Amino acid sequence: MNHNIQFSQTCHISFYNFVQIDPSYRPSSMICRTNSRVILPFAGSDKVLTLSQWNLHVVGKISSWIDLDSEDEILRKASEFALKQEIERGSYLSLRACVLPTPKRASCANYARCVNEILQNLKHMKLWLRIPLKKFDDDPKDANSNQMVGMADSWEMWNSFRRLCEYHNKLAIVLDATGTLPSANSIGRWIGEPVKAAIIHTNTFTTNNKGPYLSRRRQNLAIDMFSHSMQVIISGKLDLKALSETYNKTSANDIPKHPFKSYLDSLSLLYQRMDPHAGIELCEFGEKDYLQEHSQPLLDNLQSLAYEELEKNEAKYNQYRLAISQALINRISDKDAPVNVAVVIVVGAGRGLLVRAAFKAARETRRRVRIYAVEKNPNAVISLDNMIKNEDLENYVHVVCCDIRSWSTDDKADILVGMPIILTYKFFSDCVSDFLGSFGDDELSPECLDAAQKFLKDDGMLIPCACTSYLQPVTTSRVYNRIKLDKKSQFETPYNVKLYTVARVAPSKRVFTFIHPNNLSTSKTNERYTKIQFKIPPETGAALVHGFAGYFEAILYQDIRICTEPSRITPRILGWFPLYFPLTEPVYVASGVPLELDFWRCCDQTKVWYEWSVTSPTLSHVHNSCGDSYSVNL
Structure with a gap:
């Protein structure tokens, strides 16, 4: 929340996750030292808030007048001095972040150089660069304008800035959603960037008898921010004197209505309407953006935890069941179903869920089956064998503990289904496989299925077939x-x-x-x-x-x-x-x-x-x- 208040003032933070506070001084000249004595800026004591409040609930805002790429040498040097001093103050207060002002022009090399120098020495605090999220006109504005000179796309400015800062991981973004928003595709680029917050101005809200509300496009922007764990900052001018009087007149038992409360309520309604885990299943939520090393499927035996995760994928097993059912129906007519027996070989059977899917497909289609469950992991075979006994499938399933490449059988398959379940009956055989990795062939699906082809009849089929x-x-x-x-x-x-x-x-x-x-x-x-x-x-x-x-x-x-x-x-x-x-x-x-x-x-x-x-x-x-x-x- 941008209250435009000084470091020395106490802020009421119970309504919000954090507030953003401004420094309140500006050096009068480039000379900030006299007689070797530092001229301190005006600031109140850090004891107005507790250390945890500074750290968890306050984000600093660097002075907006700062211009490190100005042609005016006095302004440039004063800006550099003020930038370093304000960030040092924020670091002293243990703030989690400080918001840097938007560069005044497209060429911001000196600004980026100074920020990069500061980043090398920052230990805990991060710097958030304020970037306008707006559709610029084709005509560049002058240097005194809020629009960066010569900049048609603010993403270009951000890209140049972060490259000059060597892609430092403590440099992030605050998007300033003012003016006309760019296209949805253009906004979509920012989702992959280190955006920590988006500023939504009070003057972009429309008001009716129910209170302020955002346009549909700005609602979608806010929801995108929420769904990607980004903060939303409400920004607008406040009458601090009137606000202070309101708090002073309120009794200790009453909570005064903050002037931004109606805007906060509008955003809260948007947040409540969305699923906080939209687009990501709960069991995957803790995995987001974390690097996982690739597996070695033919060398490594999976642990129980890995099987537990794989078996949560109900949709996968349902698709295999449907595929096996359709294959059985097409391979064995209703007339021949009471006589013919389909031999199903499950290669890489794991703890048995593909075996169960194959048997369920046979029951649903009223086809007779004889299943071979081939699994090389001896520990998984124990679980597989127990599942077969517990579900009374011993008359239908034969467990084979070995690598598919070293196994042999006289039964030829009609359908080879992957990890493979191999379906076979009388003169035809079918086989099914689930060696599919994240990229389809990265867990050696082609090599494994090629090795299993020796179990197929000449007119046999593979699932997957492509x-x-x-x-x-x-x-x-x-x-x-x-x-x-x-x-x-x-x-x-x-x-x-x-x-x-x-x-x-x-x-x-x-x-x-x-x-x-x-x-x-x-x-x-x-x-x-x-x-x-x-x-x-x-x-x-x-x-x-x-x-x-x-x-x-x-x-x-x-x-x-x-x-x-x-x-x-x-x-x-x-x-x-x-x-x-x-x-x-x-x-x-x-x-x-x-x-x-x-x-x-x-x-x-x-x-x-x-x-x-x-x-x-x-x-x-x-x-x-x-x-x-x-x-x-x-």
Whole structure:
């Protein structure tokens, strides 16, 4: 809350999460020292609030007159002195953040240099740069205007500023939502940036007999802020003298109505209408934007906790059940159903949920089945075996504890379904697989299903019968900064990430498609190479790409599929976070300029890995060359 009050004044904070307070002085000249004695600014004692109140409920505001890129040397030097002194005061008070004023012009190199110097010595406090979120006119204004001279897009100014500050992780943004808002695509870019708050001015509210309210677009902006854990700051002028008199006249038992209370109530109604976990399942909420190392599915045995998480994905098992049901109906007619037996081989059966899905599909379709559950993890086999006994499935399910690559059987499958459940009956067999990783083929689904093809009859089928990977350029400053804290080589490694504070700056594009069984594909090798061109919509403006989010779409059987690509995502699908491919250096992409990516899936006798390189508008090195930083072992 911007009360425009001094550091020395006490503020009533019970209505709000935090208040924003201004300093109240300005040096009269560039000379701020006389006779080696520092001239102290006017400020009250820090004891007017407790330390925890300063730390948890107050955000400082740096003086708005400061102009470190002014051509006036006196003003420039006075600004630099005041900036450092005010931030030092905020640090002394243990404030969590101070809001820096908006740069006065597009060229703000000296301002950024001074801020970067300060950031190097800050221990706990963060700096929030105030950026106007508005649609600028084409005509630049003069230097005394609130609009930055020569700046048509405030994002460009922010991008230049943070680059000069070396992408420091203590530098964040406060969006000032004044004037006409830009397009939805343009606003969407900011979701991937380190935005801590948005300022909504009281004069942007419309008032009726029920009180103040926001336009539909500004309501959507506020909801976007809430849903991404950003603060909303109400800003407006207050008559401090009248406010003080109101508090003094109020008895100790009464809570006076704050002048901003009606605006706060309007925003509270918006917050109450939204789901605080909208777009993210409760079981995934704690995973947002955290880096997870990629698994080694053929080498590592999963722990019980991993199975517990995988088994929460009810939508996945339901899709497999539907696919198996449809496959059984198409492979065995109603007439032959009492006679023929479908042999189902579940490869990678885990603790049995795919086995249960296959058996349920058989019961629903009234088909007879004999199921083989193949699982290499001996600890999971114990749970699997107990499930079969507890559910009286011993007459239908045979457990095989071994790697699919070393197993053999005389039963040939009609349908191979992935991890695989293999469906077989009489003269035909079917097989089903769930080796799908975050990128479709990143957990060696092609290699595993190729190995399982030996169980198929010539006219047998695989579920999934096809899998396509997708890539999408994204802005995600939080993830970039988390990788940056580790070694530089970490940028050569893809991560499973539940992307939360992310801006998807261009539509996804297809990368690789694998057809199963492999003898139906024109490509007999699982190596792949492609060149992808992304086009950022013109209304979005320029963007900074930190990396690429990887998704997949698996066609299980006919029109039954599982998809994690955001525009076509399977409802309530869990467990598959995007596979994020980072860039060592973020790539600036100007409006209207295409972004080109070269992408490889490489294989040798012992491992599989990805390599990637941006080739336009700038040229990056080839990430993860020869699989030196990341690979999946066969």
